[in-house]
Amino acid sequence: MEKSKIDEILVSLGFGFPESKNDNIAFEETFEKYQFEADANKIDSEKILKSLKPKKKVTNIDYHRRTVLAAEIVYKLHKENTLGHLKLQKLIYLCQHSAQMDLYTNFLKQAMGPYDNRLMRSLDKQFKVNQWFQFSGGEYLKYQPLSKIGGHREWYEKYFSNQLSEIDFIIEKFRITKTKRVELIATVFACWKEIIEEKQLFNNEILIKKFYNWHPDKSKFSKQEIIDIIEWMKNEGFYPKIDLASS
Structure with missing residues (x-):
């Protein structure tokens, strides 16, 4: 498949990156009000990993x-x-x-x-x-x-x-x-x-x-x-x- 076709598919799925001035403007308008509110210091990776462990089947x-x-x-x-x-x-x-x-x-x-x-x-x-x-x-x-x-x-x-x-x-x-x-x-x-x-x-x-x-x-x-x-x-x-x- 040609690269341009792949790019079109990615863009249609929302995975494309802005490549032109208009793309940049659209990107900035989309995310200008987005705020990352998570506190990285409070993320407990151990707790997350434990929660992902498969539960033991009860016998x-x-x-x-x-x-x-x-x-x-x-x-x-x-x-x-x-x-x-x-x-x-x-x-x-x-x-x-x-x-x-x-x-x-x-x-x-x-x-x-x-x-x-x-x-x-x-x-x-x-x-x-x-x-x-x-x-x-x-x-x-x-x-x-x-x-x-x-x-x-x-x-x-x-x-x-x-x-x-x-x-x-x-x-x-x-x-x-x-x-x-x-x-x-x-x-x-x-x-x-x-x-x-x-x-x-x-x-x-x-x-x-x-x-x-x-x-x-x-x-x-x-x-x-x-x-x-x-x-x-x-x-x-x-x-x-x-x-x-x-x-």
């Missing part, structure tokens, strides 16, 4: 792993009257992120902290299908053991062999802790994690601000309660760590 094993983890928590705590849907979710969240597990969940910013509503429905169903537990919200002990209780354990030790100590630590640490306190800890943990991921300078004031911005319902916690939890988490060494695998 039945992924669903089974999270069910087995939840079953272990309930297995250890079903005789405690503090265990219900909300506390179970918070313990799953804390296990997943404190031990940096590759676990399929979708925790969203809800009034009660990080919460995955679909996960909860799935767990109730799978517990019953496997005859491990029956959830009874109106009972004093909300998770009633069924005929095959403990049937998850061989899978649990297989799936989480490298995280057994971290999971046991969390289960025992919060064994009798009331739901409201676990909600507070999980939300502070999530806000702390955001600060790390956003590479912000960390201090208590920034963390407290993030906490209150999480949801209007968080106003039920006083500033002193949040500060006390932050100090407790620091003393216990129980806070988000940098995930070297994804950094």
Whole structure:
């Protein structure tokens, strides 16, 4: 194809460059009001690259792993009257992120902290299908053991062999802790994690601000309660760590 023909095609598609005085005038009129408003210093290339990575396809094993983890928590705590849907979710969240597990969940910013509503429905169903537990919200002990209780354990030790100590630590640490306190800890943990991921300078004031911005319902916690939890988490060494695998 002749060069002139190629040029004509490029121009028709908008890829041509101005070559004459009239072309220059038209070009300047087109772009005279154009402004490049992006702040190059705020462009996070790492974040962009991570967002372009293909998402892992979820398999039945992924669903089974999270069910087995939840079953272990309930297995250890079903005789405690503090265990219900909300506390179970918070313990799953804390296990997943404190031990940096590759676990399929979708925790969203809800009034009660990080919460995955679909996960909860799935767990109730799978517990019953496997005859491990029956959830009874109106009972004093909300998770009633069924005929095959403990049937998850061989899978649990297989799936989480490298995280057994971290999971046991969390289960025992919060064994009798009331739901409201676990909600507070999980939300502070999530806000702390955001600060790390956003590479912000960390201090208590920034963390407290993030906490209150999480949801209007968080106003039920006083500033002193949040500060006390932050100090407790620091003393216990129980806070988000940098995930070297994804950094």
